[in-house]
Amino acid sequence: NAGVTQTPKFQVLKTGQSMTLQCAQDMNHEYMSWYRQDPGMGLRLIHYSVGAGITDQGEVPNGYNVSRSTTEDFPLRLLSAAPSQTSVYFCASSQASGRDNEKLFFGSGTQLSVL
Amino acid sequence: DAKTTQPNSMESNEEEPVHLPCNHSTISGTDYIHWYRQLPSQGPEYVIHGLTSNVNNRMASLAIAEDRKSSTLILHRATLRDAAVYYCILVQTGANNLFFGTGTRLTVIP
Numbered sequence: 001n002a003g004v005t006q007t008p009k010f011q012v013l014k015t016g017q018s019m020t021l022q023c024a025q026d027m028n029h030e031y032m033s034w035y036r037q038d039p040g041m042g043l044r045l046i047h048y049s050v051g052a053g054i055t056d057q058g059e060v061p062n063g064y065n066v067s068r069s070t071t072e073d074f075p076l077r078l079l080s081a082a083p084s085q086t087s088v089y090f091c092a093s094s095q096a097s098g099r100d101n102e103k104l105f106f107g108s109g110t111q112l113s114v115l
Numbered sequence: 116d117a118k119t120t121q122p123n124s125m126e127s128n129e130e131e132p133v134h135l136p137c138n139h140s141t142i143s144g145t146d147y148i149h150w151y152r153q154l155p156s157q158g159p160e161y162v163i164h165g166l167t168s169n170v171n172n173r174m175a176s177l178a179i180a181e182d183r184k185s186s187t188l189i190l191h192r193a194t195l196r197d198a199a200v201y202y203c204i205l206v207q208t209g210a211n212n213l214f215f216g217t218g219t220r221l222t223v224i225p
Contacts, residue, residue: 004158031211042202042215043159050211058212090158094211104151104213106158 002026006091006107013081013114021076021110023091029105031094032074036060036087037109043090049074081114088112119203124220127193135188135219137203142183145208150177150188152199153218159202162188198223 007022025032033048035058045058049068063085065077074093078085088111092104120138127133139148149164163170163177165186170177176189190197202218 033212035215040217042217043213045212045214048212059214092158092213103161103164104159104211106160109156109158 004091004093004105004107006089006110008110009108010111011113013078013112015082015114017081018077018079019081021078021089021091021112023074023076023107024072025074025091025093025105026072027093027105028071029093029095030071032068033058033092033104034064034066034074034076035090035092036085037090038087046076046089081112083114086112086114119205119216121201121203121216121219123217124222126222126224127190128224129195130192133190133193133197133221135190135201135203135221136185137187138185139203139205140184142205143207146205147208148177148179148183148186149204149206149213150175151202151204151213151215152197153202154196154199159215162201164206193221193223195223195225197221 004025030051034046035043037043044060046064047066049055052068052071055066088109090109091107094104147164147166150162151159153159163175165177178187200218200220204213
């Protein structure tokens, strides 16, 4: 029972480089989202999706792109990394509706450093 | 989104009960009260949620004030594994997005 899987676990980038953080879930969840967590802070919502082909912005979307071509995958793209994007990134998923739809399942995170 | 207020940190002795408070004076009638916790170097995990009535599950109990302006997460016997940051979050009915505060860091003393 894999749940929510994030790769890579650690990544170091140079300013201006691009990369994609991968997130996959095997629970057939419609809703998926990305959060970032800076030291000593709570998580902040970057982007979210309520189903394949549908994405929307969260609290802090600037500098990040997402797409949702399948139910299982929700990659997060940094087109031109900046030091301000140094953070720990968490992916989460849940049912989009129905009983307990607000119960989110989180991945174990990707620690990203931008030099 | 309605805000919650939690103490920054709390301590508990191992095997004793822990009561983690949360104030949410601007809660609306359609807001559920959710609790998540985040163990060191891990993603948050769901603990419990409720609307009006007190709730129990295998992890914890949730006591909700009659006016719903505050709630308390109860861990009946704290273990070292319960050391984590606990987040109290209000979630509108049917919503999926969570808006985290800074939570309460619980330290369990052996």
